[in-house]
Amino acid sequence: MTAPTPASVTASPADGARQAPPPAAGRPIAHPPLAMGRVALTVNDLDRVADFYVRAVGLAPLRRDGETAWLGAGDEVLIELRQDRAARRRSPREAGLFHTAFLLPERTDLGHWLTHAASARVPLVGASDHEVSEALYLTDPEGNGIEIYADRPRARWKLRDGQVHMSTGALDLQALVAGARTSTWDGLPVGSRVGHVHLQVGAIGPAEEFYAGRLGFDVTARYPGGSFFATDGYHHHLAANIWNSRGAGPRLYPSTGLAEIEIRLDPARLAAGRAHDKVSPASDSTSAELRDPWGTVIALRAVSAG
Numbered sequence: 001m002t003a004p005t006p007a008s009v010t011a012s013p014a015d016g017a018r019q020a021p022p023p024a025a026g027r028p029i030a031h032p033p034l035a036m037g038r039v040a041l042t043v044n045d046l047d048r049v050a051d052f053y054v055r056a057v058g059l060a061p062l063r064r065d066g067e068t069a070w071l072g073a074g075d076e077v078l079i080e081l082r083q084d085r086a087a088r089r090r091s092p093r094e095a096g097l098f099h100t101a102f103l104l105p106e107r108t109d110l111g112h113w114l115t116h117a118a119s120a121r122v123p124l125v126g127a128s129d130h131e132v133s134e135a136l137y138l139t140d141p142e143g144n145g146i147e148i149y150a151d152r153p154r155a156r157w158k159l160r161d162g163q164v165h166m167s168t169g170a171l172d173l174q175a176l177v178a179g180a181r182t183s184t185w186d187g188l189p190v191g192s193r194v195g196h197v198h199l200q201v202g203a204i205g206p207a208e209e210f211y212a213g214r215l216g217f218d219v220t221a222r223y224p225g226g227s228f229f230a231t232d233g234y235h236h237h238l239a240a241n242i243w244n245s246r247g248a249g250p251r252l253y254p255s256t257g258l259a260e261i262e263i264r265l266d267p268a269r270l271a272a273g274r275a276h277d278k279v280s281p282a283s284d285s286t287s288a289e290l291r292d293p294w295g296t297v298i299a300l301r302a303v304s305a306g
Contacts, residue, residue: 036264056138074190074191096251101198130167
């Protein structure tokens with residue numbers, strides 16, 4: 001979801017809504033298990049952007065190799081920054097990233113992050129209650145959107161007409177801070193991860209054809225100008241909207257912004273996708289690479305459970 005343009009994304013009332021069911025079986029590639037992996041961004045100024053993700057967001061610097069930096073929580077890479085000083089600056093009207101959403105383990109962690117943001121004077125661009133989650137929004141120095149959020153318990157999620165009920169309402173910041181952990185801020189806690197990635201696209205129809213039809217995600221919600229995709233009963237792992245990018249054509253590279261989204265799959269599911277000609281091999285049997293209709297790279301990685 002998103003904090004801006006709340007009127008355009010508010011769902012219908014929850015009267016008659018029912019609880020979301022447990023995860024169900026689905027289409028061949030994306031089901032189950034699935035996890036969002038790291039998000040790669042191309043940036044002009046690596047030092048400046050990396051400092052922001054460490055100082056403001058709370059990611060830890062994990063390693064750096066020349067003009068690439070990997071940041072994360074614990075030992076898990078969440079963001080990869082690739083420097084290209086010559087890349088043109090992406091327009092906010094073109095296809096690409098709307099925001100990367102970092103999911104925190106507990107609501108108390110979100111309150112702790114908000115306390116940190118206030119103390120560090122991190123500028124927020126929005127704060128929303130989406131019913132399934134509570135979310136805070138900010139923007140990095142090169143215009144890449146960021147969401148920091150915590151899910152509400154899945155038992156409290158509702159379905160309406162077969163889709164997850166989400167809305168954009170005011171977030172009770174005082175209640176969030178009141179429930180925050182009181183320990184010293186030392187960055188995002190272990191267990192934080194990329195919960196979802198929200199994209200800007202040129203049209204919703206081709207986005208649904210690719211993310212639902214080709215990759216096999218379920219369409220979990222639709223709003224005016226936006227569709228949400230997930231597996232295993234989650235509210236969304238991916239989303240696509242045209243709120244700023246209606247009619248956008250294929251992306252022109254090199255440019256700053258989103259370079260790649262990693263999605264982690266069970267090896268058997270990745271192999272089944274290849275057998276059905278759903279994906280093209282990348283470098284080896286454990287990975288595959290696709291491009292969506294606007295040229296955004298989706299990297300599929302086989303990851304064994306445990």
